[in-house]
Amino acid sequence: MHNSVISAYIIGVAVLLVMMILSIIVSNAIKYEPGSNPRDPQKRRTWFWIFGVATLVFTFLVGYIFVYTSIRVPSFATKYLIAMTISSVVSFVLYIAIGFILSKSSGHGKLSNWFRK
Amino acid sequence: MIAIGGTGMRCLESFVHLCAVGMFDNEEINVLTLDTDQTNGNKGRVEQLINLYQKVKSDSIDNIDGGTPNTNTFFSAKLNLYRFFTNYNDQQRKTYQNLSQINSGTAEQKEDNKELSKLMLDESVQNFNLDHGYRAQTHLGSMLMYNGIIEAARSVANNKAKAKTEEKELAAFITKLANDANNAMVFVFGSVFGGTGASSIPIIPVAMRDAVKIVSGGSQSLNLKNSKFGATLLTKYFTFKAPDKTQKEKEKVIADANNFAINSQAALQFYQGDPTVKNCYKRLYNVGWPVTSINLSEENNSETITGGAEQKNDCHVVELLCACAAYDFFTLDKFTNQQAVYLYRSADFSGSGFCFNGSDFVGDNKGDIFANKLGAFISFAHIVLSVNKAALSNSDGTKSFLSRFEKQGIEDYKAITDAQAAEIDVYLKLFAYDYVQNTIIRGWIYQIYKSIKPGKFIFKSDVFTENLRELKDMDPGNIFEDDRHNWDKGGLLSNRYDNYVKTLLNPNCRPKEEQHVNTTKEKFLAHIYNSITIAQKFNVLK
Numbered sequence: 001m002h003n004s005v006i007s008a009y010i011i012g013v014a015v016l017l018v019m020m021i022l023s024i025i026v027s028n029a030i031k032y033e034p035g036s037n038p039r040d041p042q043k044r045r046t047w048f049w050i051f052g053v054a055t056l057v058f059t060f061l062v063g064y065i066f067v068y069t070s071i072r073v074p075s076f077a078t079k080y081l082i083a084m085t086i087s088s089v090v091s092f093v094l095y096i097a098i099g100f101i102l103s104k105s106s107g108h109g110k111l112s113n114w115f116r117k
Numbered sequence: 118m119i120a121i122g123g124t125g126m127r128c129l130e131s132f133v134h135l136c137a138v139g140m141f142d143n144e145e146i147n148v149l150t151l152d153t154d155q156t157n158g159n160k161g162r163v164e165q166l167i168n169l170y171q172k173v174k175s176d177s178i179d180n181i182d183g184g185t186p187n188t189n190t191f192f193s194a195k196l197n198l199y200r201f202f203t204n205y206n207d208q209q210r211k212t213y214q215n216l217s218q219i220n221s222g223t224a225e226q227k228e229d230n231k232e233l234s235k236l237m238l239d240e241s242v243q244n245f246n247l248d249h250g251y252r253a254q255t256h257l258g259s260m261l262m263y264n265g266i267i268e269a270a271r272s273v274a275n276n277k278a279k280a281k282t283e284e285k286e287l288a289a290f291i292t293k294l295a296n297d298a299n300n301a302m303v304f305v306f307g308s309v310f311g312g313t314g315a316s317s318i319p320i321i322p323v324a325m326r327d328a329v330k331i332v333s334g335g336s337q338s339l340n341l342k343n344s345k346f347g348a349t350l351l352t353k354y355f356t357f358k359a360p361d362k363t364q365k366e367k368e369k370v371i372a373d374a375n376n377f378a379i380n381s382q383a384a385l386q387f388y389q390g391d392p393t394v395k396n397c398y399k400r401l402y403n404v405g406w407p408v409t410s411i412n413l414s415e416e417n418n419s420e421t422i423t424g425g426a427e428q429k430n431d432c433h434v435v436e437l438l439c440a441c442a443a444y445d446f447f448t449l450d451k452f453t454n455q456q457a458v459y460l461y462r463s464a465d466f467s468g469s470g471f472c473f474n475g476s477d478f479v480g481d482n483k484g485d486i487f488a489n490k491l492g493a494f495i496s497f498a499h500i501v502l503s504v505n506k507a508a509l510s511n512s513d514g515t516k517s518f519l520s521r522f523e524k525q526g527i528e529d530y531k532a533i534t535d536a537q538a539a540e541i542d543v544y545l546k547l548f549a550y551d552y553v554q555n556t557i558i559r560g561w562i563y564q565i566y567k568s569i570k571p572g573k574f575i576f577k578s579d580v581f582t583e584n585l586r587e588l589k590d591m592d593p594g595n596i597f598e599d600d601r602h603n604w605d606k607g608g609l610l611s612n613r614y615d616n617y618v619k620t621l622l623n624p625n626c627r628p629k630e631e632q633h634v635n636t637t638k639e640k641f642l643a644h645i646y647n648s649i650t651i652a653q654k655f656n657v658l659k
Contacts, residue, residue: 029610032618034504036513036520108525108622 005083008063012087015059016095023051023099027110041113048099048114056092060084118148118443119321120306122250122313124351126150126159127432128306131440133166133196134548134561137173138494139646140444140479140487141194143186143633148198149290153250153262153313155202159430166547167198172540176532176636185635190628190643191494201287203265205247213243213257216264251312253380258316263324270328288332295329295337298344304443305348309384310377314351319387322346322397342455347400347446349439350388350459352381354406355430381405388459395457400449402442403461406435408471432561433568434473438462441478441487470572488575489655492602495562495580496593496649498549503591504614507542508552514542518621518645525622530641537638550583557583573598593617594652604652621648 027044063084071077103114120129129148135141148167152160174184174192187193210216219230234243242254251258266287273280273288280288294301305321307314322341329339388394388401442460464477475491476484500518501507507514515538522530551558559567566574566581580596582588594604594613607616620626621644628634628643 031612031615032521034500034506034513034517034614036505036516038517038521038524041524107624108527109619112526113524 005080007067008080008083008087009090011063011067011084012059012091015062016055016091016098019051019055019058019095020098023048024102024111026051027114030110032110044110044113045116052092052095052099055095056088059088059091063087118146118304118306119151120148120163121151121317121321122307122311122315123152123154123157123159123430124308124311124436125306125314126152126157126163127430128349128351128436128439130159130163130166130432130561131436131565132306132443133163133170135437135440135444136194136196137170137192137544137548138490139189139191139193140490141447142188143193144447145186145195145197146447147290147293148196149287150198150200151202151262151313151317153203153205153247153265155204155206155248157250160202164198164200167196169540169544169547170196171198172537173544173642174636174639176638178534178537184639185633187634187639187643188632190632190634190639190646191497192639192642199286199290201266201269201283201290203247203262204281204283211246211248213238213247213261216247216261219243251316253310253312253315253376255312255316255384258312259320262313262317263320266324266328267331270331274331274334287328291325291328291332294325295333295339298329298337298339301339301344302447303344303346304446305346306351306439306443307348308351309388310351310353310380315380315384318348318350319391319394321348323393341397345400345446345452346398347402347443348398349402349404349442350385351435351439352385352403352405353377354433354435396455398457399452399454400446401457401459402439402445403459404435404438404442406433408466431559431567432564434471434565434574435568437565438478444479466572468571471569472573473569473575475575485655488597488602489650489653492576492596492653493646493649495549495576495596496653497645498545498562499580499591499593499596501542501545502549502551503588504593508546508550509585509588514538514545518641521618521621527622529627530637530644532637533641541638552585552588555585559583597653602653602655617648617652620652621645623648623651626651 026047030040030043030047032038033040063080068077068080068084071080099114103111106112118129118132120126120132129150136146150160150164154160168181170192171181171183174195175181176184183195183197184192186195205211205216208215214220214234217230217234219234220227222230238254238257242257245252245254247261251261269280269284269287270291272284277285277288294303303322303325305318307318309315309318322344326339326341329337385403394401445460462477462480465472474484475486475488478484479487501514503509505513505515505517516535519530519533519538522528545560546558547560548562549560550563551560557563563581563583575598576596577598579587582591592613594617597603604613605616607613611619626644626647628640628647632643634640634643
């Protein structure tokens with residue numbers, strides 16, 4: 001891999017970590033509701049997917065704004081665009097994979113609501 | 118357990134709620150309700166309560182077996198109900214004169230019968246209608262109750278197929294007693310100042326002994342020296358409007374609350390001195406209410422209620438104290454005494470009321486257990502009735518717990534149906550409160566609290582609020598005066614309820630082997646019990 005596109009992947013990993021942490025914090029901050037049809041599991045699920053989409057979008061946007069726009073060499077710009085796209089998709093896929101593992105390993109806690117039982 | 122008369126039934130009601138709270142661990146208790154009045158409101162109410170208790174523990178809707186005895190959980194005792202009443206509905210049995218057939222035989226025999234009866238009983242006493250009880254005529258009552266029990270035992274022994282349902286149920290209770298003759302423990306609830314209870318307490322051990330012999334055809338016996346009988350000697354704690362002249366003329370013999378105090382005094386003298394009582398009973402618990410008696414008369418009721426379906430009175434703390442006497446009796450390791458011992462306990466009285474703590478009910482070393490278990494059940498009731506609105510909007514309730522378990526991937530309790538969850542809601546409404554058409558219907562613990570007011574009762578007064586807005590905002594984890602036992606507040610991003618549900622979902626709260634829970638509902642109740650007990654930090658769970 002060319003050194004010049006590594007930053008696209010580093011950005012992907014960083015955004016993934018931030019979004020995952022935020023997703024965990026928000027899910028835990030959503031309180032258990034009383035009643036036989038509580039909405040809190042749905043809220044946690046919704047926020048999990050919002051942060052998942054944000055991982056995809058932010059990975060791309062951060063790379064685009066802070067790196068891609070400053071590239072002057074057209075051939076390198078194309079390579080970087082491809083790397084950003086791959087990084088965004090991989091970050092998103094990894095986010096879901098890690099989320100799935102965390103959800104299943106959290107027993108019956110709040111994170112278990114990310115995926116329906 | 119034998120509950121006799123209206124007051125005995127209300128003591129039994131407290132006893133059943135103590136069983137629901139989980140005070141009688143690992144016990145199978147056979148309960149006999151005994152009254153002269155088949156239609157008595159208090160009797161009907163407690164029998165319905167026991168049936169509901171049995172439903173709450175049973176898995177099958179078609180086969181209500183009452184579950185099994187458990188340890189350290191709600192509804193831990195298994196209750197079996199037997200109902201008996203001395204039937205005075207038939208015209209030939211309505212009065213003493215009819216029942217004893219003093220007008221039969223030759224003219225000379227009739228005369229002798231009449232003279233003998235007159236020697237013991239006033240004419241009016243011989244002729245009053247018996248189907249509302251013995252109306253404070255205990256000399257007549259003791260004789261007739263003994264006769265009723267022996268008559269029923271004979272009826273079953275002679276021809277079981279033809280015996281009446283209530284006679285068969287009495288015989289079934291007696292058979293259980295006979296099978297466990299040497300280890301039998303029998304506790305009797307009843308007042309000493311009224312009619313049916315006061316009449317029956319002295320004769321119950323002897324009547325049971327004789328009935329065992331009859332029902333078993335002489336093959337079994339009940340040795341009163343080996344078997345353990347205990348009873349409450351409950352003196353006057355309520356009053357009602359004295360019957361007016363018209364009612365006195367109409368009824369001839371009627372219980373007069375003005376005589377309750379003197380009745381109580383005479384009864385206590387009798388129990389202190391009577392050799393039969395002293396030899397048959399091992400423990401007698403003196404229970405009383407030394408402050409103003411509660412007035413049961415309703416303002417709009419023009420007549421004194423002598424019994425019947427209308428006799429449904431609110432519960433009183435002395436009835437809970439009687440139930441706690443039964444707890445003391447059944448949890449005693451050894452009975453070393455041959456003759457009756459007389460026991461009492463006192464509580465602090467300051468200002469204008471009693472200040473009760475857990476120890477006042479069950480003794481110093483068990484006060485925490487009582488506060489933990491009763492507190493846990495009150496919290497459970499408020500979660501279901503107030504937080505999950507089973508009482509406030511007739512929705513959700515216990516179903517909310519099942520829904521939460523399902524949403525969090527705990528599938529152990531999926532077999533509990535909505536109808537079965539609703540039965541638990543109904544029980545909790547009878548225990549705590551219900552709200553119907555903007556009016557509160559006080560359940561047992563609310564009635565107990567009302568009887569103590571303005572005194573204090575282990576928990577914060579807010580726990581027993583009747584204000585709709587306060588009920589909607591009820592915090593079921595903040596009930597103890599001692600803040601150490603209130604649930605954790607939960608921190609910045611949480612609250613008490615949220616924190617409690619985290620505890621509920623913790624694997625530590627799952628039913629444990631030593632709790633001996635078998636049915637799905639028993640496991641469910643044990644799970645709830647464990648979660649609340651851990652949240653209360655009483656450290657009574659092993």
